[in-house]
Amino acid sequence: MSELLNKFLPLEAKRSELVAIGGADPFHVVVERVVSATEAIVNGQQVIMAGTNNYLGLTFDPESVEASCAAVRDEGTGTTGSRMANGSYGAHLALERALADFYACPAAIVFSTGYIANLGILSTLTGSGDVILMDADCHASIYDGTRLGAAQVVRFRHNDAANLERRLQRLEDKAKRTLVVVEGIYSMLGDRAPLQEIVEVKNRYGASLLIDEAHSLGVLGDHGRGLAEELGVEDQVDFITGTFSKSLGSIGGYCVSRWAELEFMRYAMRPYIFTASSSPSLIASTRIALKKLNSGTVLRKQLWANAHQLYQGLAEMGLELGPQVSPVIAIRLPVSMEEAPGVWGELLSKGIYVNLVLPPATPDGGCLLRCSLSAAHSPEQIDRILAAFSDIKEKIAPEKSG
Amino acid sequence: MPEKAQILDQLYELIQPFAKEPIEFGEQTDLIDEVGLDSMKIMDMVMQIEDHFDVSIPLNVLTDVRTIGDMAGQLQGLMKDD
Incomplete structure (x- = not known):
């Protein structure tokens, strides 16, 4: 050995x-x-x-299954490379447009998994001289993303907006160069972020906010957009990440933003650039599932x-x-x-x-x-x-x- | 800014409840091998230390912390920055 x-x-x-x-x-x-x-x-x-995260039960949705099968027949079993090197398929772009429309955001990027979405965004959005203030109970993909990047990383006590505020205070001028990171529904205990309080605090200090809605997409909000929709603070959230592998019943991840410049991150995110893009079958079923999620x-x-x-x-x-x-x-x-x-x-x-x-x-x-x-x-x-x-x-x- | 000796005395008190078994603490006491902490316990302990000294300790600096003395050194540096 x-x-x-x-x-x-x-x-x-x-x-x-x-x-x-x-x-x-x-x-x-x-x-x-x-x-x-x-x-x-x-x-x-x-x-x-009773432990699959298949929240909407769409893994066997006949229309999604049919779309996946058709995509395999039409476009093959895999893309055999990254979007940067091999090019995006039309369906990748169509899914990004659908996500942007769903969130009424100008920009959306699709990743190969939810883990990779967090790895890409957290490692690249902040850099040397910036700060990440993350809830202590955040998912491993968020922790790992911060380790891949160069920002200073500080945790605040779980769901404690006062603790977050104390830490923003300590940062003084650097608070404006800080990304606060929370989740809509925390994956282990099922509790939610006190998002209104967190938004209020981050606004006061001029920080940016990212919310991971992996477990809240399709679960919270009148249209299923997550906790930010449920609490009416979507226009105060700078970045939303999420996954296709729970409510949408496939595999993949995304980031949407109210800032159109998110688009430019594609050229710099290693976890986006150096990994194979999602297969046509996954993208096809995800597009159908997103329509279903949005339809009632x-x-x-x-x-x-x-x-x-x-x-x-x-x-x-x-x-x-x-x-x-x-x-x-x-x-x-x-x-x-x-x-x-x-x-x-x-x-x-x-x-x-x-x-x-x-x-x-x-x-x-x-x-x-x-x-x-x-x-x-x-x-x-x-x-x-x-x-x-x-x-x-x-x-x-x-x-x-x- | 407090002297390193003062910081150390306060750290001994803060870390004591996290120790697996009662041991004599010193500047060279290793947090993992001697105090018996795992990475999650260290993170919890860091939160207590942050509250006590009213300072944020970035996760990035923890990779350089092996002993209680290392922790005191980092705290001294962070409090100097304030």
């Missing part, structure tokens, strides 16, 4: 230990067959998928009805949940990292797949079971999810004091 691989041995040892104790392996889940947007065969058993509120209403049903049911069992009702519902486990895989495995054996999130990926160092709901879940499926949780609630409810 290469000497260089030595440092990973402790990780595998820890994984083996956890699997041996819990009797289940959350690190190697194989989806053997996908049955529908909400069901799959895992470990030979049909399970309800039926899916969004169903998603929220499902979220309320599950959140309320879990709360009634006395489980410790994230602070706000959301399609992301996190259950804090009052158990050790050693015991958590066993709890997760028990749910899976009862036919329910959720995400097990272990530290250090959790915000407060504990273990989480993370559910994400879909408009495609039926009320009966939510009942089955609740029944499975009810079966194990003694193990996962916090002990009552007194």
Whole structure:
């Protein structure tokens, strides 16, 4: 074995230990067959998928599937290169126009994944002499983007506008060269940024604001544009990033801006320049899904009805949940990292797949079971999810004091 | 601006609750190998230190911080800039 691989041995040892104790392996889940947007065969058993971020359930939308198939036949399986080198396909540009129209913004850039969108924007928008002030609970793609760039990076306390303000104050003149970064819905606990307060603070200091709406696109706002729309502050947000891999059911990322000059960033963003562009099939289904997202509120209403049903049911069992009702519902486990895989495995054996999130990926160092709901879940499926949780609630409810 | 010795004394107090086991702190105490912190714990600890000294510590400088003395040095530099 290469000497260089030595440092990973402790990780595998820890994984083996956890699997041996819990009797289940959350690190190697194989989806053997996908049955529908909400069901799959895992470990030979049909399970309800309640951790897929497939918020609008569009992965099997017949029109999207058909558009993808047609694009493969017409334009091939891949673009075999970057947009800068090989050129953009007409469909890439059409999707960018559609996104710009959707947000009523003058500029939009499509990236190959949501991760790459954040990597590109965060690494390049700010440079030497600029500052990034990011919420401490921001996604890894935001952290990684800042590491690729040259700006000074400072975190502020999660959802704490007063802490953000103190840090802007300390920056004095540099506050005007600062990018504040928050998320619409935070991916682990499902809570939202206090965006109105954050907008008010950043305006007072002349800073710019980027919001990642990865988990809020299609989920919040009258038209599904996210938290900025929901709270009526879209005209105060400078940059919005997001992903196609959740509500839009494909793969890809984007950035839109109320500043037309966003367009010029293309020539400087390495994660945009040096990666292959999205395949025609992905772009084709994304365009259809965006139209569906924009065409009415039926899916969004169903998603929220499902979220309320599950959140309320879990709360009634006395489980410790994230602070706000959301399609992301996190259950804090009052158990050790050693015991958590066993709890997760028990749910899976009862036919329910959720995400097990272990530290250090959790915000407060504990273990989480993370559910994400879909408009495609039926009320009966939510009942089955609740029944499975009810079966194990003694193990996962916090002990009552007194 | 406080002397480095004063900063160190305050750091010992701030870092104490994060230590895995009670150990004697000194300027050369290694935050990862001796205090037993991982990268996430260090970030939490940094927030406490920032509040205490009323200063923002950029993530960029943390790569150069191995010991409590390194942290004190960075703080001194940051407070001088103010």
